[in-house]
Amino acid sequence: MNNLVLDETILDQIGDALAGPGWTVIPNFLDTATVTELHTLAHARREQFNRAGVGREAGHQVRNDIRGDSVLWVEEDDSAMQSANARMAMLQQHLNRSLFLGLAELEWHFASYPAGAFYQRHLDQHRQQDTRVVTIVQYLNPQWQESDGGQLRIYLDDGSQVDVTPYGGTLVVFMSDRFEHEVLPAIRERVSLTGWYRRRAV
Numbered sequence: 001m002n003n004l005v006l007d008e009t010i011l012d013q014i015g016d017a018l019a020g021p022g023w024t025v026i027p028n029f030l031d032t033a034t035v036t037e038l039h040t041l042a043h044a045r046r047e048q049f050n051r052a053g054v055g056r057e058a059g060h061q062v063r064n065d066i067r068g069d070s071v072l073w074v075e076e077d078d079s080a081m082q083s084a085n086a087r088m089a090m091l092q093q094h095l096n097r098s099l100f101l102g103l104a105e106l107e108w109h110f111a112s113y114p115a116g117a118f119y120q121r122h123l124d125q126h127r128q129q130d131t132r133v134v135t136i137v138q139y140l141n142p143q144w145q146e147s148d149g150g151q152l153r154i155y156l157d158d159g160s161q162v163d164v165t166p167y168g169g170t171l172v173v174f175m176s177d178r179f180e181h182e183v184l185p186a187i188r189e190r191v192s193l194t195g196w197y198r199r200r201a202v
């Protein structure tokens with residue numbers, strides 16, 4: 001996927017899903033070459049990752065019992081992330097045009113969960129002040145097997161749950177304020193790009 005154009009059908013599929021059930025999973029959203037490229041990039045930058053925390057500002061703390069990942073935020077002017085940033089900008093524009101979501105910006109980071117790490121059940125919006133509208137997760141795990149674990153468990157409105165295996169290239173999109181979810185432990189390192197389209201704070 002080195003050209004920057006996202007297939008209209010995929011854009012429509014994501015838009016329709018967000019307007020309907022509020023979530024979707026798209027296998028092979030990224031092709032193998034792109035998964036490998038981004039996975040290699042994440043590894044090359046591993047010294048720059050920081051342990052992720054919970055809570056905001058003064059309340060921010062690292063809690064292994066809640067989440068065990070390390071993250072590296074993606075900058076807008078990161079030349080190695082130009083295509084990836086362009087794809088996300090295209091999706092943002094599509095969602096604004098088709099659903100009038102008023103998405104003003106994207107914040108996103110690489111995340112690495114070492115073997116055994118997890119992220120307990122949570123909602124991506126922290127309290128009322130949070131402006132996160134849509135959550136996007138792209139998995140960067142070449143040759144992942146279901147038995148490797150690391151599933152994203154999404155708790156749906158009807159009380160059921162769905163487990164998404166983090167195969168390289170799979171995309172998950174959901175409305176940030178609607179679905180609690182958790183990351184189950186894996187038997188090897190699990191890498192992803194996770195982001196949030198935000199509304200401007202009022």
Ligand SMILES: O=C(O)CCC(=O)C(=O)O
Pocket residue numbers: 111119124137151152181182183192194
């Ligand atoms: O990596 C995933 O599957 C989800 C990560 C997540 O829930 C988060 O970073 O808030």
Ligand SMILES: [Fe+2]
Pocket residue numbers: 122123124181
């Ligand atoms: Fe989350």
